[in-house]
Structures are given as structure tokens and as C-alpha cells.
Amino acid sequence: MTSPLNDGDIDAGKINRKIFSDPEIFQDEMERVFARSWLFLAHESQIPETGDFFTTYMGSDPVIVIRQADGSVEVLLNSCNHRGMKVCRADSGNAKSFTCTYHGWVYGDDGKLLGVPFENECYGDSMPKDRLGLGAVTRVENYKGFIFGCWDEAASPFLDYLGDMTYYFDILADRVAGGTEVVGGVFKWTMRGNWKLAAEQFAGDMYHGQTSHVSAMIADVQAYGDNTPPDEGTAALLSMEGFQISPGGGHGVGAFERPPGVQAGRMSDSDSVAAYMNNTESEMEQRLGAHRAHDAFWVHNNIFPNFSWLNSNGTVRVWHPKDAETIEVWMWCLVDSDAPADVKRDKRLDMQRHFGPSGTWEQDDGENWNYCAGAGGAIQRRRSLEYSAGIGMSREHPEFPGEIGGVYSEINQRNFYRRWNEFMSADSWDEISVPVRTVPPRIEESHRAREGAGS
Ligand code: FES
Ligand SMILES: [Fe+2]
Structure with a gap:
């Protein structure tokens, strides 16, 4: 089968717009991506x-x-x-x-x-x-409480499918011994837009924050800031250095650098959540090592194809594809099971305020995806979209596995579409690669017991 993209175009940072609007491509995705992926x-x-x-x-x-x-x-x-x-x-x-x-x-x-x-x-x-x-x-x-399924008997085993993404998934799933739980129900809403726009954003887009969310950022600093004057606090948020990380498999992770001396809870609006993050940092270090515990503020993540989360406030979500230009968003609030009740409550309220269907940040994103839809017009289709940020600017990190780009690099989006292209072009799992793993997955006996009970 000929995929609507080719790897050469992706290498050059060019993406054909019709993949976001063509109903036939959508039907192929259901068969080739969703019926084969975990x-x-x-x-x-x-x-x-x-x-x-x-x-x-x-x-x-x-x-x-x-x-x-x-x-x-x-x-x-x-x-x-x-x-x-x-x-x-x-x-x-x-x-x-x-x-x-x-x-x-x-x-x-x-x-x-x-x-x-x-x-x-x-x-x-x-x-x-x-x-x-x-x-x-x-x-x-069942990976540490997260239940995944795959229809394709020939698919690679789940841990191989994740590859080095386990290193980053564990920051959500395995930060403390007590594990995680969902609080409240599931938020569900429908938006205009293609599911890939949402997934690629959670895989690799810190860039949009500085434009799309800047008014919400300013409001946050003014309303909940950490005693710094609003202008100073906003300037700090806007000037943070960071990484885009491609651990392989089309998965993506984004983080800000955490300068020495800045507390783990600095990113939270809630005093109780900030204190909890600070108090549990040593446990995180014990479990996941110093670098994951201290070197970054972990922000956005996507496991290919459509499972995303933000570490900062516990929003976990699936981008359900409904048709080529409609997404149904399902969102959960995830908390540490052993966290105090006020921490769970504050995380849920923080998530709703920012990322609920009417949340201050969520509305910014939904508005963008809504107006990105409809890009399949006759003239628009002649013009590819530009995904070239950070080409030739990748770097290594001494500790973090994967290919690393700067905070505004589109490296993760390009790797998301390379993986998408691989699935769309392959006739079976025999033609789909397994990501190279460089870090062994961290599995304790207690995890094995839980996995045994879950699958
Ligand atoms: S019994 Fe289910 S459709 Fe008839
Ligand atoms: Fe956003």
C-alpha cells in the first residue's frame, strides 16, 4: 500500500494536509493503526x-x-x-x-x-x-495499573512496543510505591479536529504554549503565583529551557529543565500539592533515580497512537477518533493512591480548572484544533504543512534515553508521523519495526503480581 506520506517528506519536515481531513485515510487508519496498536x-x-x-x-x-x-x-x-x-x-x-x-x-x-x-x-x-x-x-x-489491549495477534509484546517509553511512563505510573488511582468520573467531550493534531501536540508541542496559553499563564500567575510579582513570574514561565524527547516507537515526551535549587512543587498552583511533591521527591529518587527525580519538570507525553498525559496536574486522556475531522476526548484525573485527601482534591480541581472541557487551557487548544480542521480545501491541499523545527539540531543527553531536541523542536512530531507512516504502509506486523530499547523496564515483584491479576 502507498501511504499518503513518504519518509523523505517527513525528513524534510513536510506533511501533506490531507491526512487531517481525508475520510478514506481515516478508514485506513482504523484498520492499519488502531486495529494493530496497543x-x-x-x-x-x-x-x-x-x-x-x-x-x-x-x-x-x-x-x-x-x-x-x-x-x-x-x-x-x-x-x-x-x-x-x-x-x-x-x-x-x-x-x-x-x-x-x-x-x-x-x-x-x-x-x-x-x-x-x-x-x-x-x-x-x-x-x-x-x-x-x-x-x-x-x-x-496491565502495566502498573494501566490496562492496554491490542487486537493484532502478531503485534510485538507490550513492553517491546513501549521500548524506552517505559522510562518516562514510570514517572507517572511508578513514582511512589502506592501506585495511582483515578478520582472522579471521566470527562467526555466532542471537538472538531483530527485526532492526530491532539496526539502530536501531546507528543511534542511546547511551542504553542507561548502563544496559545499566554493569557491563561498570566491569569494563573496573578491568581495563584508563588509570591513573585506577576510580570516576573510570567517571564520565568516563558523563558524556561527544556527538551523534546523521542524515545522511539513514535512516542514523545516534553519537559522543562529544573534548575538546581528550584523545588519539585514549583509548578503547582496548590500549596498542598506542592508540599506533597516536595515530600515525595526522595521516594521518587529511590525508585526512579536522581535524574528523573531532580533534573526536569516533566510536562507532556503521548504513547503512540492516542494515549496522552500531563505530569503536572494528572490529566490523562485518550483522543478517540470519530471521523476525519471529529475527536471525542476522554479525560481522567489520576492521583497517587496514597496521597492525602486534600492533595487529591486539589489536583482534581486544578485539572478541571485548566484542562476540563471549559478549562482555561483546554479551550485554547480546542479552538486551535477546530480551526486547523477544514484544511482539506482544493488549494490548501497543494501546500504541505511545515514540521521542520529543530531538524539537524538533535542532541544526546547524558542520562535521558532517546533522541533529544530543544524545547521547541518538532522532533517528536516528525517521529510520530514516521511511526504513523510505518503502520499505514505495512501490510502486517512483520513489516513494523520494534523500537530499540536501551534501558531495561523497571518491574518489581509487586508489579508482576498485579499484572498477573490483570491480564
Ligand atoms: S439480539 Fe442483539 S441485535 Fe438482535
Ligand atoms: Fe496546549
């Missing part, structure tokens, strides 16, 4: 008990993530084999079975077809019920 589905704290379920999407396919009696997690296609009706229409809950509300077929919590109304009258005694269960995702992994 996708984030849910956090284990959302389904702690037997029968607890959470419904979500893998690309365009609806799925049910459900806890089994033995503690494992099944992921079932949420689509009846009779006419395709969703067998579960709730967002979450607890169930022993799912009854399709169209003609009443009943499926067990493991997806098996258990009952069919008027079975004998309809099918005699020949109904092959054992072949009519809900499809189940056979590749499911």
Missing part, C-alpha cells in the same frame, strides 16, 4: 471488583473492559452478533451478564453466548452458540 483502555482502579466494567472504544470499535472472578480482565467487543446492537449501553457499572436489548440474546461476563429467546423456534437444535460469543481482545496487559 491502546490504553482503562485504569484498574475503575474496575476493582468482580463484574465491574467500563465501556470504551478501540478506534471505531466499542469494547467492554470487565473484571473476571479470578481477577483477570477481559476486553469484549461490545457488539451483538445478531444485528450489531451494543450489548452494553452503560458507561460503567457491575454485571454478571449482558442482555442485548434488541432481541434479547444474553452474553456472559466472558463474552460467551449463554441464551437466545425462542432458540428452538428460531434455530431448532442446531444453533452454534459456542461460535457466536462476543469477540474478545486476546492481547491485554
Whole structure:
């Protein structure tokens, strides 16, 4: 298959605009990217008990993530084999079975077809019920509480898919011994724009902050600043040095440098959160080493293709692709499980205030993606988009694995699109590379026990 991009154009920092608006490319993405990639589905704290379920999407396919009696997690296609009706229409809950509300077929919590109304009258005694269960995702992994699934049997193992991204994912997932949990529900909203614009921004775009978010930054410093006069505080935010990091696999990470003597909690608006970050820094150092604990303010991240988070305030999100120019954003607030109640509350409020659907920063981003959409006009399509920032300016870091660019480099976006291109061009996983790993993943016995119970 010929992908709409070629690697030479990406190397030169050129991206064809039609990948953000063409319905045929969108359909290919569902098959070639979303049906083959490891996708984030849910956090284990959302389904702690037997029968607890959470419904979500893998690309365009609806799925049910459900806890089994033995503690494992099944992921079932949420689509009846009779006419395709969703067998579960709730967002979450607890169930022993799912009854399709169209003609009443009943499926067990493991997806098996258990009952069919008027079975004998309809099918005699020949109904092959054992072949009519809900499809189940056979590749499911629980990485430190984060449940991922992949439809493709031939996909590389999950840890290989992540490669050196585990080094950076652990800053969210494994900072303290108690692990993480979701607080509150899931924020969901629909926006105009292509899902890749959001994913590439969380992979690699610190650049837009200085223009798109500057008024929100000024308001933050004035409202919640750390006793520095507003002008001085804003100037400090605008002049920070930092990195864009490509750990391979199309994943991306961005961070500001943390100068010696500046406290870990400096980036928080809340005194309780700032104190908590300062108090848990030594535990983080013990677990993840001095460099991850002290050398950076970790900011934005994306695991290819569509799972993103911000370390600063616990917003964790999936960019669900709905059509070529529509995204459904699902956002969770993630906190350390053992954090005090006031820290959990303040993180949630901070996240809502900035990154909820009406959050001061979220509105800035959504407005941009909305007006980036519709770029598939006849004349616009003749003009490629410019992704060349930082070409030839990569550097090594003595500690952080991956290719490193400056804070405003578009290195992560280029690597995101190289990976996207690889998936779109490949006919099978045999033609998709596995990222080179340079740092072994950090897996404790307690993680193994949890993973055993989660997959
Ligand atoms: S569509 Fe489900 S029973 Fe008919
Ligand atoms: Fe933003």
C-alpha cells in the first residue's frame, strides 16, 4: 500500500494536509493503526471488583473492559452478533451478564453466548452458540495499573512496543510505591479536529504554549503565583529551557529543565500539592533515580497512537477518533493512591480548572484544533504543512534515553508521523519495526503480581 506520506517528506519536515481531513485515510487508519496498536483502555482502579466494567472504544470499535472472578480482565467487543446492537449501553457499572436489548440474546461476563429467546423456534437444535460469543481482545496487559489491549495477534509484546517509553511512563505510573488511582468520573467531550493534531501536540508541542496559553499563564500567575510579582513570574514561565524527547516507537515526551535549587512543587498552583511533591521527591529518587527525580519538570507525553498525559496536574486522556475531522476526548484525573485527601482534591480541581472541557487551557487548544480542521480545501491541499523545527539540531543527553531536541523542536512530531507512516504502509506486523530499547523496564515483584491479576 502507498501511504499518503513518504519518509523523505517527513525528513524534510513536510506533511501533506490531507491526512487531517481525508475520510478514506481515516478508514485506513482504523484498520492499519488502531486495529494493530496497543491502546490504553482503562485504569484498574475503575474496575476493582468482580463484574465491574467500563465501556470504551478501540478506534471505531466499542469494547467492554470487565473484571473476571479470578481477577483477570477481559476486553469484549461490545457488539451483538445478531444485528450489531451494543450489548452494553452503560458507561460503567457491575454485571454478571449482558442482555442485548434488541432481541434479547444474553452474553456472559466472558463474552460467551449463554441464551437466545425462542432458540428452538428460531434455530431448532442446531444453533452454534459456542461460535457466536462476543469477540474478545486476546492481547491485554496491565502495566502498573494501566490496562492496554491490542487486537493484532502478531503485534510485538507490550513492553517491546513501549521500548524506552517505559522510562518516562514510570514517572507517572511508578513514582511512589502506592501506585495511582483515578478520582472522579471521566470527562467526555466532542471537538472538531483530527485526532492526530491532539496526539502530536501531546507528543511534542511546547511551542504553542507561548502563544496559545499566554493569557491563561498570566491569569494563573496573578491568581495563584508563588509570591513573585506577576510580570516576573510570567517571564520565568516563558523563558524556561527544556527538551523534546523521542524515545522511539513514535512516542514523545516534553519537559522543562529544573534548575538546581528550584523545588519539585514549583509548578503547582496548590500549596498542598506542592508540599506533597516536595515530600515525595526522595521516594521518587529511590525508585526512579536522581535524574528523573531532580533534573526536569516533566510536562507532556503521548504513547503512540492516542494515549496522552500531563505530569503536572494528572490529566490523562485518550483522543478517540470519530471521523476525519471529529475527536471525542476522554479525560481522567489520576492521583497517587496514597496521597492525602486534600492533595487529591486539589489536583482534581486544578485539572478541571485548566484542562476540563471549559478549562482555561483546554479551550485554547480546542479552538486551535477546530480551526486547523477544514484544511482539506482544493488549494490548501497543494501546500504541505511545515514540521521542520529543530531538524539537524538533535542532541544526546547524558542520562535521558532517546533522541533529544530543544524545547521547541518538532522532533517528536516528525517521529510520530514516521511511526504513523510505518503502520499505514505495512501490510502486517512483520513489516513494523520494534523500537530499540536501551534501558531495561523497571518491574518489581509487586508489579508482576498485579499484572498477573490483570491480564
Ligand atoms: S441485535 Fe442483539 S439480539 Fe438482535
Ligand atoms: Fe496546549
